[in-house]
Amino acid sequence: MLIWEISISIVLKNRQITVISITSITILLVVSTVSSNLDVLEAYAGITLSNDNVAKTIQVRVNPMGTNLEKTFDSFSRIGFVSGENNFLLESVPSKDKKPFYEQVSKSLETKNTLSKNKGMNISIDIFSGDGEIIETLKYRDCDVIEYFVHGVDSRGKIFFVENDGTVEIREVTKFECVSFTIEINYTEGEIEEIKETITILGRSIFETDSDDRYFSTPHGNGTEGELFYNSDTNTLQKFLNGVWVDISGVGGPPSPRR
Numbered sequence: 001m002l003i004w005e006i007s008i009s010i011v012l013k014n015r016q017i018t019v020i021s022i023t024s025i026t027i028l029l030v031v032s033t034v035s036s037n038l039d040v041l042e043a044y045a046g047i048t049l050s051n052d053n054v055a056k057t058i059q060v061r062v063n064p065m066g067t068n069l070e071k072t073f074d075s076f077s078r079i080g081f082v083s084g085e086n087n088f089l090l091e092s093v094p095s096k097d098k099k100p101f102y103e104q105v106s107k108s109l110e111t112k113n114t115l116s117k118n119k120g121m122n123i124s125i126d127i128f129s130g131d132g133e134i135i136e137t138l139k140y141r142d143c144d145v146i147e148y149f150v151h152g153v154d155s156r157g158k159i160f161f162v163e164n165d166g167t168v169e170i171r172e173v174t175k176f177e178c179v180s181f182t183i184e185i186n187y188t189e190g191e192i193e194e195i196k197e198t199i200t201i202l203g204r205s206i207f208e209t210d211s212d213d214r215y216f217s218t219p220h221g222n223g224t225e226g227e228l229f230y231n232s233d234t235n236t237l238q239k240f241l242n243g244v245w246v247d248i249s250g251v252g253g254p255p256s257p258r259r
Helices: 096-110 189-203
Strands: 002-013 016-029 055-064 071-073 076-081 088-092 121-129 134-153 169-184 228-231 236-241 244-247
Touching: 055 076, 055 096, 071 096, 096 134, 121 169
Parallel strands: none
Antiparallel strands: 002 016, 055 071, 055 121, 076 088, 088 169, 121 134, 134 169, 228 236, 236 244
């Protein structure tokens, strides 16, 4: 940024403009130290995620209440928010593969204004990463359709869900009200083994692990004379004296100030 401050004295004489003096010129130049300190201008938001790691697609599984018939649909395009943690919406373009879904929507809407609520459905939404792995599954139980409508999108500023570059895209929105919502996480076999090991360690109320970063709850037997050790299990400070560990908690050190 350049700021020029020029003080000029002007005298009008014989219809001519004469510059008598330029008293001062001040140039303020703000130079960004990008080359010397990149941290100033960078905003960090965690690591950059690869396409294989982040969520890319969703799969919707619908199971009508009281049946074991589950239908899977891959053509839903978006999950949306509806007020209430147990509620949600699905947005897509109407397609032939979703005809069984529309049948359930119709049954649910028929009972919307009645006392009968037995036309609901259980809905599971699998969220897939770019490499095809399920990251998590959103499980909604005992859901009823509270609103369904179809509308057209013809603005080129919108993100289209179909491949061809059409001028109008017909979309549908289905809003659900559900009794409960849970998240299911799918782990690999290796991750499951790590979780089991952690549970076992916690069950024994000790903190020993086979990793390099150990946090012991009991001191090792071959201590050196005068060595200090904090016992995390008993919350005591111990010292190795004459071949044994001795509790020295509260022994020595400056006295606590009295008020």
